Amino acid sequence: MSAPTAFVSPSASPIEPGATVCRQAVAPGGLSAIVAAALWRGDQLGSPVSAVWPSGFADLDAQLPGGGWPGHAVTEILSPLSGTLEWRLLGPLLRQLCAAGRSVVVVGPPQPPHLPGLRSEGIFERHLVWVQADTVPERLWATEQLIKANACGALIAWLPQARQEQVRRLQVLASGCEGPVFLCRPASAAQVSSAAPLRLQARVGLDWELLIDVVKRKGPPLLQTLRLPSVPGGLAAVLTPRLRQPSALIVPRETDDVVVSPAAPQRRRHSLFH
Numbered sequence: 001m002s003a004p005t006a007f008v009s010p011s012a013s014p015i016e017p018g019a020t021v022c023r024q025a026v027a028p029g030g031l032s033a034i035v036a037a038a039l040w041r042g043d044q045l046g047s048p049v050s051a052v053w054p055s056g057f058a059d060l061d062a063q064l065p066g067g068g069w070p071g072h073a074v075t076e077i078l079s080p081l082s083g084t085l086e087w088r089l090l091g092p093l094l095r096q097l098c099a100a101g102r103s104v105v106v107v108g109p110p111q112p113p114h115l116p117g118l119r120s121e122g123i124f125e126r127h128l129v130w131v132q133a134d135t136v137p138e139r140l141w142a143t144e145q146l147i148k149a150n151a152c153g154a155l156i157a158w159l160p161q162a163r164q165e166q167v168r169r170l171q172v173l174a175s176g177c178e179g180p181v182f183l184c185r186p187a188s189a190a191q192v193s194s195a196a197p198l199r200l201q202a203r204v205g206l207d208w209e210l211l212i213d214v215v216k217r218k219g220p221p222l223l224q225t226l227r228l229p230s231v232p233g234g235l236a237a238v239l240t241p242r243l244r245q246p247s248a249l250i251v252p253r254e255t256d257d258v259v260v261s262p263a264a265p266q267r268r269r270h271s272l273f274h
Contacts, residue, residue: 053180056092057228064198065218069093069180074171076199078215080187082158083110085202087118088230089210090182094154095122102153102179105129105146108139109158117232127153136161147173147181158184168195190215207245208232 052068054061061067069075079085087094094104104127106113115125131146133139136159143157147170155177159166162185174181183196190201199216210230214222231239 051178053093053096055089056096057226057230059226060212060228063214063217063222063226070198071178071180072175073198074167074174074181074183074196076167076183076185076189076194076196076215078185078187078190078199078201080203082160082184082186085204085210086156086182086184087121088232089200089202089212089228090154090156091121091123091230093180097153098123098127100153101127103127103129103151105131105152105155107131107142107146107155107157108133109156120232140166143170144173147177150177150179152177152179154180154182156182156184160184160186160189164193164195171195171197208235 051071052064052066053071054068055064064070077086077089097104099122104123106128108131113128113130118124118128129152131142133142139157139159140162143155143159146152146155162170162183167183170181170183187201187203190199194216196216197218199214201213201215203211205211205227208229208231210226210228212226212228214226
């Protein structure tokens with residue numbers, strides 16, 4: 001790649017003889033240190049360019065660049081159970097925001113928010129704003145306007161049919177939004193490229209835990225699946241210790257090798273009637 005060309009306007013006044021030209025002095029070795037600090041290696045987690053918010057799961061924070069949910073960016077949550085898993089995964093963050101008096105805005109959830117269940121998670125309706133948008137254009141328009149307003153503690157939008165260029169536009173707009181922006185999409189969207197710098201695929205495990213696969217992040221690929229303990233708030237108070245781990249109640253089936261010998265010829269029995 002050739003060096004960039006500098007264009008000087010003809011009307012610009014030339015430097016007069018005897019004028020002092022200021023140059024920034026760089027100590028020997030200082031330039032290399034500046035360049036090294038600005039470089040990011042692909043085998044390392046990227047450093048955040050803005051504030052991050054703890055997810056509430058220590059194992060997840062350890063795998064996220066900056067140690068939490070990023071601001072000034074879009075995060076995609078891909079799930080086969082849209083409308084349920086997102087609340088469990090984002091619940092600890094939303095609880096922190098509500099405790100701080102920040103608003104949580106949701107756009108087009110598949111099901112109306114269940115207020116009693118949210119209250120059990122520490123998310124109260126006075127901090128929750130529900131934007132009911134049914135069509136794709138309505139959801140996209142509402143999401144764009146909320147990102148531009150930069151007035152949400154967190155924004156969660158369900159956009160199952162969003163195209164690549166639409167996600168790219170939302171990512172560009174989110175660069176000026178301080179709060180985290182989450183796009184909820186189906187699990188099949190993991191097969192399509194996206195401009196979102198962070199993409200997570202979530203599903204439910206047998207013992208109530210959340211199974212998280214990091215599809216994309218600023219850093220090396222994460223091959224193992226994260227297991228995050230997560231019992232729904234409404235069930236935590238009623239589940240017995242045994243029911244908290246249903247996998248322990250399943251008895252594995254033992255398959256023994258059975259050798260079957262060829263059937264022996266049967267002798268014909270003669271009865272008194274023959």
